[in-house]
Amino acid sequence: MEEQKATFIREIRKREGFIVFQPFPSSAHYWDGISPPLDIQVPMVSFFYSTKRMRGPDYYDREINEDLSELLIYIRRKLLTMGLIDLSYSTLPDHPKEQIHGFLTVSFTNIKHSIDDMHYILTQIENIAEFRFKEYEPSLPPSIKPIAHIEFPNFPFKGYYGNFLKNVFNLFLNTGLFFKRSEPMSKLTQPEDLKKIIDFSLPTTKTFNGIIEEFKKIINYSPHWGHPYFMYQLAAGLDPYALVADYIVPVLNTPMLTYMDSAMFMLMEQELVKQTLKRIYKTDKGDGIVTDGGSMSNQIPIALARYYLHKQNMRNRGHSFTRGKKFIIFTSMDAHYSTRKGAILEAVGQNHTVEIESNDIGQMNVDRLKEGIEKVIKDGDIPLMVVITTGSTIYGAIDPVDPIIDLCKEHNIWAHIDGMFGGMLFVSDRYIRSLRGIERSDSFGADVHKMMGSPMVCTIFVTRHENILKDTFGMNLQKYNQEEALIKYPNLNLVGRHWQMDKRNNIFKFWFLWKAKGRWGLEQHIDHTMKNTDYLVSELRRRKAEGFELIIDHFQVTNVCFLFIPSKLNPIITRGVEKYTSNWNRTIGEISFLIEKQLVKSGVVSFVAQHRHGVSGNTIKFLKFVLMGSALLTKDIDYILDSVKYYGNRVQLPSNRDAEDRGTSEFGSDPHIFDPFGSSPAIMGYKIWNQRNNEVTHSDRKVC
Numbered sequence: 001m002e003e004q005k006a007t008f009i010r011e012i013r014k015r016e017g018f019i020v021f022q023p024f025p026s027s028a029h030y031w032d033g034i035s036p037p038l039d040i041q042v043p044m045v046s047f048f049y050s051t052k053r054m055r056g057p058d059y060y061d062r063e064i065n066e067d068l069s070e071l072l073i074y075i076r077r078k079l080l081t082m083g084l085i086d087l088s089y090s091t092l093p094d095h096p097k098e099q100i101h102g103f104l105t106v107s108f109t110n111i112k113h114s115i116d117d118m119h120y121i122l123t124q125i126e127n128i129a130e131f132r133f134k135e136y137e138p139s140l141p142p143s144i145k146p147i148a149h150i151e152f153p154n155f156p157f158k159g160y161y162g163n164f165l166k167n168v169f170n171l172f173l174n175t176g177l178f179f180k181r182s183e184p185m186s187k188l189t190q191p192e193d194l195k196k197i198i199d200f201s202l203p204t205t206k207t208f209n210g211i212i213e214e215f216k217k218i219i220n221y222s223p224h225w226g227h228p229y230f231m232y233q234l235a236a237g238l239d240p241y242a243l244v245a246d247y248i249v250p251v252l253n254t255p256m257l258t259y260m261d262s263a264m265f266m267l268m269e270q271e272l273v274k275q276t277l278k279r280i281y282k283t284d285k286g287d288g289i290v291t292d293g294g295s296m297s298n299q300i301p302i303a304l305a306r307y308y309l310h311k312q313n314m315r316n317r318g319h320s321f322t323r324g325k326k327f328i329i330f331t332s333m334d335a336h337y338s339t340r341k342g343a344i345l346e347a348v349g350q351n352h353t354v355e356i357e358s359n360d361i362g363q364m365n366v367d368r369l370k371e372g373i374e375k376v377i378k379d380g381d382i383p384l385m386v387v388i389t390t391g392s393t394i395y396g397a398i399d400p401v402d403p404i405i406d407l408c409k410e411h412n413i414w415a416h417i418d419g420m421f422g423g424m425l426f427v428s429d430r431y432i433r434s435l436r437g438i439e440r441s442d443s444f445g446a447d448v449h450k451m452m453g454s455p456m457v458c459t460i461f462v463t464r465h466e467n468i469l470k471d472t473f474g475m476n477l478q479k480y481n482q483e484e485a486l487i488k489y490p491n492l493n494l495v496g497r498h499w500q501m502d503k504r505n506n507i508f509k510f511w512f513l514w515k516a517k518g519r520w521g522l523e524q525h526i527d528h529t530m531k532n533t534d535y536l537v538s539e540l541r542r543r544k545a546e547g548f549e550l551i552i553d554h555f556q557v558t559n560v561c562f563l564f565i566p567s568k569l570n571p572i573i574t575r576g577v578e579k580y581t582s583n584w585n586r587t588i589g590e591i592s593f594l595i596e597k598q599l600v601k602s603g604v605v606s607f608v609a610q611h612r613h614g615v616s617g618n619t620i621k622f623l624k625f626v627l628m629g630s631a632l633l634t635k636d637i638d639y640i641l642d643s644v645k646y647y648g649n650r651v652q653l654p655s656n657r658d659a660e661d662r663g664t665s666e667f668g669s670d671p672h673i674f675d676p677f678g679s680s681p682a683i684m685g686y687k688i689w690n691q692r693n694n695e696v697t698h699s700d701r702k703v704c
């Protein structure tokens with residue numbers, strides 16, 4: 001790269017009208033074509049070009065600089081529209097006498113630039129500039145064969161990487177994407193054993209074939225989120241349309257910075273925001289953006305709330321204008337922790353996030369919220385925002401939206417809907433009724449990678465307040481303002497609507513998913529997962545005599561939480577011990593953990609034994625299934641419950657220990673119990689030991 005840069009500077013030295021330019025913090029310095037330095041320690045060269053009619057004794061004349069900047073913008077745009085090269089155009093703040101109004105920059109981070117490429121680029125710049133006002137179109141670039149300087153260039157040359165990429169894609173199609181239910185969902189392996197299987201070291205050299213073999217092992221020992229029995233995290237499934245879109249994004253590798261960088265994706269985002277606004281707020285008037293995950297979408301409204309309620313005071317002066325008053329954010333005790341992290345990031349402070357008590361099904365207690373708001377006002381502080389959860393991480397609870405927003409309206413507080421889990425119910429005409437009242441909120445966010453099965457991460461954030469993103473985060477950056485002047489649609493550049501300068505393109509996944517399936521297809525998916533949830537709840541009630549017991553009676557999204565009490569141990573567990581007391585909770589929690597341990601290690605299903613307070617306030621650990629994959633069938637649910645019962649009924653608690661000391665509970669010595677690091681016959685090959693008819697059954701349906 002340094003050699004290329006030096007060659008490029010030497011070529012500029014030979015050509016009249018080119019000036020090499022390098023900014024410094026204190027002022028703007030430049031070197032003319034006679035003595036450019038070759039020791040600039042960055043892999044790029046900044047320069048400008050002036051036509052013959054512009055050249056004179058003084059390059060610093062303001063009128064000439066204005067003409068020069070206009071010319072450089074024209075050259076960049078022309079090179080871009082011809083498909084030749086994308087040079088960046090930058091400006092500096094005004095400097096007395098030493099002002100240089102604009103310059104172009106070429107980067108040498110790719111080794112694909114040959115000497116012929118450099119000659120060609122400079123020649124085209126000369127031609128475009130000198131014949132700007134004439135009917136002249138530069139010729140298309142000649143067929144130049146790149147010079148390969150190293151063995152593995154960071155550019156997709158077909159000769160280098162064609163077969164390698166084909167092998168990788170074929171590997172994923174053959175072994176890494178399509179799964180059978182008869183295959184384990186995961187192969188949980190101890191760290192020391194995994195290090196023996198996969199070489200995690202970073203050697204000096206590696207062949208393509210060796211990399212392929214490593215890929216095979218990585219796929220084999222990774223949990224498969226696309227498997228229908230993955231119910232662990234609040235995300236499941238792997239939608240093929242969103243997956244294809246996510247493959248295309250890194251191939252194009254376009255930054256999400258300005259319209260000129262990623263025109264199509266900016267317009268896709270605009271359409272996604274428009275359609276989401278219509279579903280949430282019954283109008284396309286508002287603002288929105290696709291963000292990098294739910295945590296960020298819960299942090300953005302903190303900044304929006306401060307700007308909306310306190311305008312320029314907060315934006316320009318920060319917390320100094322509050323004169324010691326503290327901003328307070330309210331969430332429920334079951335809300336996601338990302339709001340507390342956002343309070344840290346936004347300098348509100350974690351201690352100024354008030355957690356309001358929840359009821360027994362995980363919903364915020366509105367009476368306690370009212371008391372909290374009144375206390376904050378009485379103390380002289382500022383209630384800033386209330387986070388309303390629509391789908392908590394444990395019970396999937398939806399807070400009472402309307403009563404909470406009534407309080408927010410009364411006290412002028414920003415109402416944000418955290419719909420990262422259950423918010424995607426908005427695509428369903430039937431289940432959007434569960435979110436009644438969200439149209440009155442100030443902002444709303446929902447994770448597409450959760451309920452919709454998009455590859456991680458993808459989140460839609462919208463607000464009913466028009467242009468508030470630009471008002472809150474916008475900067476008067478001349479470079480991007482000039483680019484916006486070249487297009488008909490204002491406010492499309494990301495740099496003016498978000499605190500990030502750039503972000504990963506997560507827009508295409510959601511847009512392509514919606515485009516391919518239509519809202520009707522998205523609605524079908526939601527309706528199917530909710531019906532599965534209802535079926536699981538009904539089966540747990542029906543199987544109560546077998547040892548299954550629901551934690552709560554009704555679940556509002558797709559989380560289902562329950563206990564399994566082994567039949568042969570039920571007398572031992574409950575003898576003289578009241579249900580949901582500390583001792584009872586400890587014993588049942590231990591059983592839940594052992595069931596989780598065996599099912600996960602055997603690869604049967606991935607789920608979690610979850611903690612939450614019991615009805616008496618004591619902590620209890622129970623089993624939690626998250627049913628968000630639309631490939632899941634009722635037969636699968638029956639199979640998983642049979643597996644829970646099979647393992648649960650083999651839990652043994654030592655008889656010589658009382659209910660307070662059962663930390664060494666194990667499974668029985670049944671020969672069919674699966675040894676996760678051995679080869680027991682019952683579950684290997686993903687088979688079920690059917691106690692009723694004493695035969696082994698299994699499912700063999702293929703899933704895409």
